[in-house]
Amino acid sequence: MNQLRIGIREERRIFQPDDELVGAAGWELDTPPKSVEVRLLWFTRGKGTEDVGVVDTVTFENPQAAEARPFRFQLPATPYSFSGKLISLLWAVELIALPSKDSTRAEFALAPDGQEVRLDRA
Amino acid sequence: MRACDNPFSTDRVQGVRYRPVGATWKDLLSRLDALDFRAAIVGPKGTGKTTLLEDLAPRLRSLGFTPKPLRLDEEHRVFPDGFLPNFFADLGSRDIILLDGAEQLPRWHWWRFRRWSREGRGLIVTAHRPGLLPVLIECRTTPELLDGVLTELLGEVGPELRERGRRLFQQHRGNLREVLRSLYDDFARRPEGADIA
Structure with a gap:
């Protein structure tokens, strides 16, 4: 059975714009994958159509069936994480194995004041 | 309730897959x-x-x-x-x-x-x-199918929510998509930390 894990150093869940994000990804797959990537992305969640933007990607060369690799990203300045009643914008690092497309995510917030922007409190 | 915490958000609803009614x-x-x-x-x-x-x-x-x-x-x-x-x-x-x-x-x-x-x-x-x-x-829907979907989304469904679901089911004439959208709005109005069941 395929298992994937992704973690952010010190389980940090809040980042400032332009911060560096460091983490590690691990996988145990039935067969060696063709490719393994970690994607830095933002996405929306709520009522209606979801939107997603992949900002950066780290591709691991010559992946074995089971191993662990570190990764790091330079975070951009925007968009900030925010939440209202109809839509939230969240950030995540996503580990994906190809071609099986097995994946897992670790979510975090990117915001200047140490917490997501709340539209209902603005 | 924040949109990302709403149990009826689009990504969560789309995670509920087809359940054949009366067939395998x-x-x-x-x-x-x-x-x-x-x-x-x-x-x-x-x-x-x-x-x-x-x-x-x-x-x-x-x-x-x-x-x-x-x-x-x-x-x-x-x-x-x-x-x-x-x-x-x-x-x-x-x-x-x-x-x-x-x-x-x-x-x-x-x-x-x-x-x-x-x-x-x-x-x-x-x-x-x-x-x-x-x-x-x-394809058809039943109140029991809705109960199953609610249980899958929430884990546990209290009698008040079950009753609300049944009323919406009648109001939307069995259109589960509209029922779940209405429940999204119900939950969006709830205060943070409220019991979701």
Whole structure:
């Protein structure tokens, strides 16, 4: 059975714009994958159509069936994480194995004041 | 409640997959085979036709076919100029077209589409009413199906929410999509930290 894990150093869940994000990804797959990537992305969640933007990607060369690799990203300045009643914008690092497309995510917030922007409190 | 915490957010609702009512997946695939993989999934809005069509794809793939999904809706009633000739030119003998929203096509376009589709192995469509192809299944919903969906989304469903779901089910005439959207709005109005069940 395929298992994937992704973690952010010190389980940090809040980042400032332009911060560096460091983490590690691990996988145990039935067969060696063709490719393994970690994607830095933002996405929306709520009522209606979801939107997603992949900002950066780290591709691991010559992946074995089971191993662990570190990764790091330079975070951009925007968009900030925010939440209202109809839509939230969240950030995540996503580990994906190809071609099986097995994946897992670790979510975090990117915001200047140490917490997501709340539209209902603005 | 924040949108990302709402148990009826789009991504969570889309995670609930098709549950055959009155049939099993084995029954459906046997009937599809008997219909030579040319069939229609029919039913009113919000009864799971699109979800069933999507969930057929991996099952067809496991039988050695290649699903070719296409989608039309009220905003896109026909395919872009030049799209279909290329699509059908590439169609292989193991390809099965999965056309969601077939009733959107004007009649003449549908007849042409149906004729051209014979180049492939099969054609499965969704429509609100019978008449386009032999019926594979008529999708329908029940209050019990809604209860199952709510349990899958929330883990536990209290009597008040169950009753609210039943009322919405009647109000929306069995359209589960609209029921779940209404429940999203109910939950959006709740204060943070409220018990979701």
